[in-house]
Structures are given as structure tokens and as C-alpha cells.
Amino acid sequence: MTLVDALPLIPVGGPTLPQERRLVTAVPGPKSQKLSRRKLEAVSAGVGVTLPVYIVAAGGGVLVDVDGNSLIDLGSGIAVTGVGNSAPEVVAAVAAQLAQFTHTCFTVTPYDSYIEVAETLNRLTPGDHAKRSALFNSGAEAVENAVKIARHYTGKQAVVAFDHAYHGRTTLTMGLTAKNQPYKNGFGPFAAEIYRAPTSYPYRDAGLDGVGAARRAITQIEKQIGADNLAALIIEPIQGEGGFIVPAPGFLPTLVDWCRANRVVFIADEVQTGFARTGDLFASNHEGIVPDLMVLAKGIAGGLPLSAVTGRAEIMDAPQVGGIGGTYGGNPLACAAALATMRSYETENLAQRAREIGAILTGRLNAIRAVDKRVGDVRGRGAMIAIELVDPVTGDPDAALTGRVVAAAHAQGVVLLTCGTYGNVIRFLPPLSIPDDLLVEGLQVLSSVFAAA
Incomplete structure (x- = not known):
């Protein structure tokens, strides 16, 4: 216990x-x-x-x-x-852990709270397939690792992000992020093999429905990149920094179906939408989609820095031992906070x-x-x-x-x-x-x- x-x-x-x-x-x-x-x-x-x-x-x-x-x-x-x-339960959990130990590095001498966080994420996220999780510090770090894992699993290089996307400020994630100012201006060059496709923006799409918007994106991807070269497609189920854009019905399921048919890893970036924020535990549930990989952060740990990649076991297990991890990823204080926080989402x-x-x-x-x-x-x-x-x-x-x-x-x-x-x-x-x-x-x-x- x-x-x-x-x-x-x-x-x-x-x-x-x-x-x-x-x-x-x-x-x-x-x-x-x-x-x-x-x-x-x-x-x-x-x-x-x-x-x-x-x-x-x-x-x-x-x-x-x-x-x-x-x-x-x-x-x-x-x-x-x-x-x-x-939140009192989070404070109590962190204080109790603080009295035990603050750090050992999970990849050196591990501890059970990291495993319990992973088990909880595997249980809560969409889909009843076998899953694995890995813990990191920030949303951007988790996005980078999701891309690494997808590339390793597929043996392909290209990654597609969407108009109005925000995925972080690191060198790789700046390339995925759409908005230049202030996030990208003057910080290039960016990582290679990143491409952009049009999204579904109902307020400005002049009547284009979700399936039509998805087909528009797929056509561009197939013509400009080719599915045989594409490792992953990454998208926020509701775009955050891009303007809280909710895609038209059918957009995300159509993209998921295309990814499944073409061995492309579908990554849902739920950094901002996850953990009850949208009225469901995850925004993917509103669309009835089951992502291959999910990127999670922000609301996961009640204010302490923690992020995660959770996804299909066969994809998550693809990298070699030692290929993913980090000094502070899954810090014990953050894990304690996350367990208390996730319990609150459910019990409250x-x-x-x-x-x-x-x-x-x-x-x-x-x-x-x-x-x-x-x-x-x-x-x-x-x-x-x-x-x-x-x-x-x-x-x-x-x-x-x-x-x-x-x-x-x-x-x-x-x-x-x-x-x-x-x-x-x-x-x-x-x-x-x-x-x-x-x-x-x-x-x-x-x-x-x-x-x-």
C-alpha cells in the first residue's frame, strides 16, 4: 500500500x-x-x-x-x-512523501508510486487494450518522447502536425507548433521531417464538415508526404493555444481510421484537454476515438511538474532499454501528487x-x-x-x-x-x-x- x-x-x-x-x-x-x-x-x-x-x-x-x-x-x-x-489531499500526499524521500531517480533505484501512476493511467485512458506508460516532466518532453517512440516502432521518420497546433517550445516541439510569434520567431532551424496539414476549424471552414476536412488533410498528406514515410500524426482533440478549436464531428475518427489503415501512429496531445477539463476524463472520449499514444501533463498532478506518454503496449515497448527516461521523470513527489489528484478526479x-x-x-x-x-x-x-x-x-x-x-x-x-x-x-x-x-x-x-x- x-x-x-x-x-x-x-x-x-x-x-x-x-x-x-x-x-x-x-x-x-x-x-x-x-x-x-x-x-x-x-x-x-x-x-x-x-x-x-x-x-x-x-x-x-x-x-x-x-x-x-x-x-x-x-x-x-x-x-x-x-x-x-x-488541494488538501494533494498537499497531504506530497507532505507524506517529502518525509520519506525526495528523489532517487526511477531509472537508478525505482519506487512503487511511479508504477502506480502508470497503472492508473493505463486504466483511465481510452481503450481496453494492453497499455504501457512512461513518465516525464513537461508536456513538451512527453511530446518529444511520443514522437521518438512512434518513429522507433514504425521505422519511419515523418511526423504530421496541424494548423493552429501547439505542442511545446523545445526544438522538436517548436517545429510541431504552428504559431510563430512568440514561440518560434528567431529560434530556428527546427527539427527535420515535420509537416503540417489543415485542420477542422468550424467557425472559419465555410460549411466544410468534419469528414470533408479530414479528407482534405489526408489528401495533402498522401500527396506531399506519403503514408509509407509517415511515422505519426499528432493532434490536440481540442486545440489549446491555437484557439480552443473543437473539430467538426467526424474529423478525428476519420483521421484515426486512416492511420490504422496505413500503420501511422495516432498521437492525441491531451496536455491541456486531459483530466476532466472538457467534461469527460479525456477529450478523446467525446469523439469516440482510441489513440495509439496519448500525451498527458498539466492537470495530472495538482500543480507539480509531471507528464506522461500512455499507449499501446506493442508501441510503447518498441524502444530499446534505456532509450527513454530521464533524471527527474516521475519524481516521487510528483507521483504522490498525481495519485492524489487522479483519485480526486474520480471520487469527486x-x-x-x-x-x-x-x-x-x-x-x-x-x-x-x-x-x-x-x-x-x-x-x-x-x-x-x-x-x-x-x-x-x-x-x-x-x-x-x-x-x-x-x-x-x-x-x-x-x-x-x-x-x-x-x-x-x-x-x-x-x-x-x-x-x-x-x-x-x-x-x-x-x-x-x-x-x-
């Missing part, structure tokens, strides 16, 4: 913090501004900050900064703190909670759209919802409006994130522990911002 098994079940939600928006200074306040000046002197200018408030406590649906402001958190650290920030029925949050988000955001034609689209699933802002006459992306709206919301104590290839999408990723009234208040602030913008 692991340390986590002995822990009592504790509801998610983090430390006891008043669940309220409270502004005692301007945002950012004087102490945060002082820390920002220190950042300029100490931290690389390449490390950007969305909202320069410095956090001292967080839990439920709030972030508390050094100036005493309590902000509504609609970002979850980019979909990481799904179970809530400093957080997929249902994500659906409830999604209903509130889509209802309120569609109400704004009904009276403000600058909101061109409301889309997403569960607690992963976005709005695309456009010129109401031309339909062109309006990044400037997006920037103004988000800045005004920040000033009023609501943490929002942007995304989208054109910089014109606002994404909503609240922690699944956020109270309804706090979520509604944040959306009321947003509504007032639109009225004033």
Missing part, C-alpha cells in the same frame, strides 16, 4: 481562503510593482508575464497577491490546477463539475454574444471554453479588442488568458473547485468590460 492509499478523502478546494473578489489596491499593487522591477533585473526578458501580480496564496477559485488583492482565477495556471490550488466526479461549469460559461458568454456582435463565436467543452473576438462587419480577427478586454478584466481582479493564432481568443479555464457565485461574478465583470470597451 502506498502513502496515498492511507490518506483520508478530502474534498478539493485548497486552503481555507475567502472565496471573494477583493481589491485593496490597484492591480498590480505597489508590492507587485516592486517585484516586477526586481524581475527585470534578475530574470531573462524572454520570460513573459501575463498579469504582473505576485501570488502568496491560492485555493478554490481565488489567487491572493502580495498586496492583499483577491483575484478570481479563470486560468488555473493554464489548466494545471484542475482539482484546485493546494470532477468531470460532472466541469460540465456544470461549462453550462454556466456558455450560458453567460452566449448572452454577451447575443448583444455584442464582436463576439463571433463561443466554443469549447466543459470547463474549457473560449470566445473569438472579431470585427462585426468583416469577421476579421480583432486582437486589439481582445487585448483591451483582458487588460480591463485584469484591472478589476479577474484573471483571464488569451490564445489563438490571430491573438483574438479569450479562453476560460477555471479550477474545477471554483464556487458558482464566484464564477458568475467573474463573468459579470467581463460583461461590464464589454459594455465599456
Whole structure:
């Protein structure tokens, strides 16, 4: 029995913090501004900050900064703190592991929590086939390893990613990522044998259905690359940084069928969509697809750095012993956090909670759209919802409006994130522990911002 098994079940939600928006200074306040000046002197200018408030406590649906402001958190650290920030069960699990040992390196002297995390992932992910898992540190690292494994298994080299994709910032994953600025600009050359295909973008696809969009992509792949050269196809079931684009029905299943028929490994990048975020444990379930490999991170461990590749046993077992791994991959503290976090997703029925949050988000955001034609689209699933802002006459992306709206919301104590290839999408990723009234208040602030913008 692991340390986590002995822990009592504790509801998610983090430390006891008043669940309220409270502004005692301007945002950012004087102490945060002082820390920002220190950042300029100490931290690389390449490390950007969305909202320069410095956090001292967080839990439920709030972030508390050094100036005493309590902000509504609609970002979850980019979909990481799904179970809530400093969720009590996660804190207890990590503290118990901390008292035992912090590191040995699993590839030197292993420990059982790594195995239990792998067993849990093998059980929870789609499909009843034999599976294996390997643990890493970040989403990008897991993506790189998924590509390595697919290439080794197939003996082929080429990899296809899609328009609007985001898969990371390392040399290989920058090549997979579509958006140039800020992720790729000036950092080339990128890894070879990476190709791009058109995706399904219902809002801008002029009536093209999912099957038609898939056939368009397949035709391009067959003509420009050839299935005999293609090791893997990698796609996010809902594109994240690209704009929370939900593909039209039939798009992903058609791609999966083509991959199966052509010995191409289908990799689902569920770094942002995984772990109850979309109203199901994994977004692939909405589409009825079973990926060959899944890339997982973000919400897996309640805020600690951990990622994984989980997939078909015959594919995962293809690399030679020692071919995958790393010093910190599957760190025991992160494994303890992951076991507690994954238990919370199941026992607290957080997929249902994500659906409830999604209903509130889509209802309120569609109400704004009904009276403000600058909101061109409301889309997403569960607690992963976005709005695309456009010129109401031309339909062109309006990044400037997006920037103004988000800045005004920040000033009023609501943490929002942007995304989208054109910089014109606002994404909503609240922690699944956020109270309804706090979520509604944040959306009321947003509504007032639109009225004033």
C-alpha cells in the first residue's frame, strides 16, 4: 500500500481562503510593482508575464497577491490546477512523501508510486487494450518522447502536425507548433521531417464538415508526404493555444481510421484537454476515438511538474532499454501528487463539475454574444471554453479588442488568458473547485468590460 492509499478523502478546494473578489489596491499593487522591477533585473526578458501580480496564496477559485488583492482565477495556471490550488489531499500526499524521500531517480533505484501512476493511467485512458506508460516532466518532453517512440516502432521518420497546433517550445516541439510569434520567431532551424496539414476549424471552414476536412488533410498528406514515410500524426482533440478549436464531428475518427489503415501512429496531445477539463476524463472520449499514444501533463498532478506518454503496449515497448527516461521523470513527489489528484478526479466526479461549469460559461458568454456582435463565436467543452473576438462587419480577427478586454478584466481582479493564432481568443479555464457565485461574478465583470470597451 502506498502513502496515498492511507490518506483520508478530502474534498478539493485548497486552503481555507475567502472565496471573494477583493481589491485593496490597484492591480498590480505597489508590492507587485516592486517585484516586477526586481524581475527585470534578475530574470531573462524572454520570460513573459501575463498579469504582473505576485501570488502568496491560492485555493478554490481565488489567487491572493502580495498586496492583499483577491483575484478570481479563470486560468488555473493554464489548466494545471484542475482539482484546485493546494488541494488538501494533494498537499497531504506530497507532505507524506517529502518525509520519506525526495528523489532517487526511477531509472537508478525505482519506487512503487511511479508504477502506480502508470497503472492508473493505463486504466483511465481510452481503450481496453494492453497499455504501457512512461513518465516525464513537461508536456513538451512527453511530446518529444511520443514522437521518438512512434518513429522507433514504425521505422519511419515523418511526423504530421496541424494548423493552429501547439505542442511545446523545445526544438522538436517548436517545429510541431504552428504559431510563430512568440514561440518560434528567431529560434530556428527546427527539427527535420515535420509537416503540417489543415485542420477542422468550424467557425472559419465555410460549411466544410468534419469528414470533408479530414479528407482534405489526408489528401495533402498522401500527396506531399506519403503514408509509407509517415511515422505519426499528432493532434490536440481540442486545440489549446491555437484557439480552443473543437473539430467538426467526424474529423478525428476519420483521421484515426486512416492511420490504422496505413500503420501511422495516432498521437492525441491531451496536455491541456486531459483530466476532466472538457467534461469527460479525456477529450478523446467525446469523439469516440482510441489513440495509439496519448500525451498527458498539466492537470495530472495538482500543480507539480509531471507528464506522461500512455499507449499501446506493442508501441510503447518498441524502444530499446534505456532509450527513454530521464533524471527527474516521475519524481516521487510528483507521483504522490498525481495519485492524489487522479483519485480526486474520480471520487469527486470532477468531470460532472466541469460540465456544470461549462453550462454556466456558455450560458453567460452566449448572452454577451447575443448583444455584442464582436463576439463571433463561443466554443469549447466543459470547463474549457473560449470566445473569438472579431470585427462585426468583416469577421476579421480583432486582437486589439481582445487585448483591451483582458487588460480591463485584469484591472478589476479577474484573471483571464488569451490564445489563438490571430491573438483574438479569450479562453476560460477555471479550477474545477471554483464556487458558482464566484464564477458568475467573474463573468459579470467581463460583461461590464464589454459594455465599456
